[in-house]
Amino acid sequence: MATTTTNSAKTYTPISWTSLGSSTNTVTLSSIPSGYTDLRLVISGGVGAVGGNFGFQFNGDSGSNYSNRNLYASGTTPSSSYANNSSQINATYSTGGPVEPIVLEVDIFQYTNTSVYKTMISQFGNNQNSSAARTEVVAGLWRSTSAITSIVIQSNGILTGTTFGLYGILAA
């Protein structure tokens, strides 16, 4: 028998906001509070070099515990890919030039639920008014039942001014 809970409470709560003061390959969002149901991370900015996966790791785990399923269009060509037993979830692959405006929205479900592996889905887009534009959606899995307390985002030269807004969404 399903159980229904109702309320009417404001959510989508800002947790942290990070704006890069200098270019870096790694950004860590740590001490994530546990009081929400899902997390949403919104990244806006750019990367400085071709070939930078936007990779995600949780709780500092760099083992082969990640997999991802990708669906994308690069330029005018649609395609898909997957990766298993990876050291990170690859949420996209930057294909542009040295300045690449991007937006990436990531939903991480049930991030404190210690009975389940952690699933995330993401939407990515960059449009440089050129054939290097890319749109991508991804499902990723971290095979761990640990509650997520930190997120590491890795790419290839994340540009100064790139922002990382982390929000908590609390179900009724």
Place this chain on the structure above:
Amino acid sequence: MPIISGVIASSKTGHLQPLAPTIGTATDGGTGTTVLVTYTPAATGPAATSFTATAYISGVSTGITATTSSTTSVTVSGLTAGTTYTFTVHATNTYGNSPESAASNSVAPIVPSSFTSIATITCSGGEANITFSSIPQNYTDLQVRSFVRSSYSGTTFSAFLGYINGDTGSNYSNHAMYANGNQTGALTFSQTSNSNIYGVWSPGNAGMPATSGLANTYAGHVWEFMDYTNTSKAKVIKMLGGVSQNQNATNSEGIGIGDTLWNNTSAISSITLFSGYNYIAAGTIFALYGIKAAA
């Protein structure tokens, strides 16, 4: 007249006025334009009859103040969202004002979210479907965030379907693109007309992992029901969802994005969701939210 002159002297030096309160904390007031400032009145000296907080930007007074008789807190209004302020508080009685307290911590008012939780359905397993009913009509859009798994034990993974207001007629059209199982390279596209919402069509694509899959793994979906109370429009639903299971097997996993048109102008008052194969597994969670646009 030494006593009288003593009183006058005392008044001029502030001894009949309250001592400065001790500043507490300044926190966002939850409206986008207000901050709640707390303080503690001086434990000694003349009693205060009111307390006034003053807002500063970079240490310079803005001229924005708020006065109260409360001995614990005051809400300062008229602030600007996203601007960082500090605050001081002084106490007042009939003889005048105390000195200002020390400055508070910095705080910037935050525009409150319009994203509101409405209902959550948690499944114990074996449910044929779930329904959000009596959906409030006072939002602009609805969002359903689901974390789902099927009790199906075969190798074909189950799709995730739904219908609106109990309508199971042939009033839905669906379009989706997805990648499935060990598929690489070319995508799959689908266009269907049928009796259900297929936010993303085809088994396995953004569907529910079945019990034959990786243990403890659930798919994540975000469904958005746009302008759901507008009785002048047919209703559009967008869905993004997927699951990775580290397997590659056909239908074991998928990612997809799609949209559905419900060819009906009725306001949406109920949403029913179900697994295309067998039943919903224990631990599946559906959460409904309302999103309100600016008036």
